[in-house]
Amino acid sequence: MIVVNDIHKSFGKVRAVRGVSFDAPDGKITGLLGPNGAGKSTTLRVLYTVLQPDEGGATIDGNDVVTNSLEARQCIGALPHGAGLYPHLTARENIAYYARLCGLDKNDIEERVAGIVELLDIGDFANRRCKGFSQGQRTKVSLARALVHNPQNIILDEPSNGLDVMATRSLRELILKLKDAGRCVLFSSHVMQEVAALCDDIVIIANGKVAIEDSADGIRERTDCDDLEDAFVRAIDMVGDD
């Protein structure tokens, strides 16, 4: 369960996030939707604690991301945007490294890594060094690495970027599996269709503010648009440029 409460974050003069609040409950998929530069990544980076908010805060399973950041990190698996792997390590070693850093028991690590390799269907290249992996392979390994310690909350920043149809599909299936397992999944995207197909709740962000937070149907209704894309554009217009 992730609770975001009025986060503000500026970089110099750029006010990237200006008061974002929403909840991402367990057993649901929450989509963070918005145009480029809307503040999606900044919001997520605050949640996985690499950035500190200027104002406001957030809790992950009740752990404050600022004052209890270590505990908060314990409850999340994060896939940052454009996450990189260690090119000289094999996929399996990359995953095992994270498992060890997450404090998994030595005897469990091999088993956990084997399990996640199977879940994400990356056995074909799991023993190869990551140098020269395709974008899809990299994303899968990064995802495996983020999930290896079985986190309750999963934060994915534009996970489908650069993936082909097949890879996107299997990613979607994985996210649904996580939901069924009762996890809290929060992911960002700028692709309307993807979010609509997957998410229980959609949070549309524009200009660093929440434009609307609802289900796909709710958003259609509230913006008075049948087409979700139109609804998206209208919702963004509602925020304005101030």
Added chain:
Amino acid sequence: MRTLLTVFRKEVVDNFRDRRTLASALLMGPLFGPLLFAFIINLSIERSLDDLERSMELQVIGQENAPNLMRYLRSHNIEVVAGPADRAAAIASVTSGDIDVVVLVPEVFGEQLAAATPAKIELISDRANTQAERDARRVRNALQGYSQQLAAMRLVARGVSPTVLRPINVDDVDVSTPSGRSAMLLGMMSYFFIFALLMGGMYLAIDTTAGERERGSLEPLLSLPVTRDQLMLGKISATCVFMAVSLLLSLCSFFVALKFMPLQQLGMTPNFGPTVVVAAFFVLLPFVLLGASLMTLVASFTKSYKEAQTWLSIVLIAPTLPILIVSILTLRPQVEFMFIPSLSQHLILVDMIKNEPVNLLHVAISVLSTLAVGAALTWICARLYRREGLLG
């Protein structure tokens, strides 16, 4: 502690598989010193052999005018050959650099000698050409010697002792020991050790900071339930290990290389046996922490791999500065110098190589002050790693 070990082990394995890191740590750093050194030693041996042992060719115009002088020159290992046609041709070819030295003996030389008036000989050379000047100096000395020999013979012929020509007899007493003479040249060695040490960890320092950021692997790493201090310390320890290995290899390669260098010909016997190798390793070891944290610190500030490389090349040179200044001013080891890292190690090493007693107080101050600076830099690195700006 477990996190630290995990990070440490991963960085060692990761970088051990990287050819560039490996080449710079295990080949480039340790071999660069001995190779450059062998080159310099051979050059100076070649130079020191110039005077008497090496035979040289001398072009002379008018050999027939001074047969005795020619014989004298030959006995001093100077091979006399026919020179250019005339004086103008000689000057032209010396100016163009085709010939280094030409001696011109005028026809009147024999007459002037017989009449005991100063007999003129011309020595044509180019003083601006340092290579040619060595030969010219040798010929000049030979001619001077011949002149003195003639003078002595004339005095004897007149019943005067030739010693009147030498009112003062300067006797040069050189108190430097063979080990001491070594120190001048071998003083450079300490820098090569520091260079190899820094080279060994340079790519790690870049890879674990700027490289990790550029690859995009830093952000997921920071989202793990570990503290940034542990990550940083693990990375610095891995860098330290590479540096220490590189240092050890460099010491060993020097140990081997010195055996093959004809240093005795230069009158040097450096004290660089196995004991000194081990002692030198421990004297330099504290510098490893300083080097690792300094390089990590500098690399943390940079935005990219390339930028880090540029800045770290400057860090590679920085430790030479105090060594250079002290070498130019030829200062003796003093307690104050022992507070300056790199300089203190240099001075202690020079004493060891000279086979002079090493002041244990100096060693203690050197070790402690270097460790203190290293610890301070590590602390700053850890502070820096807590910043947000780290992500760039």
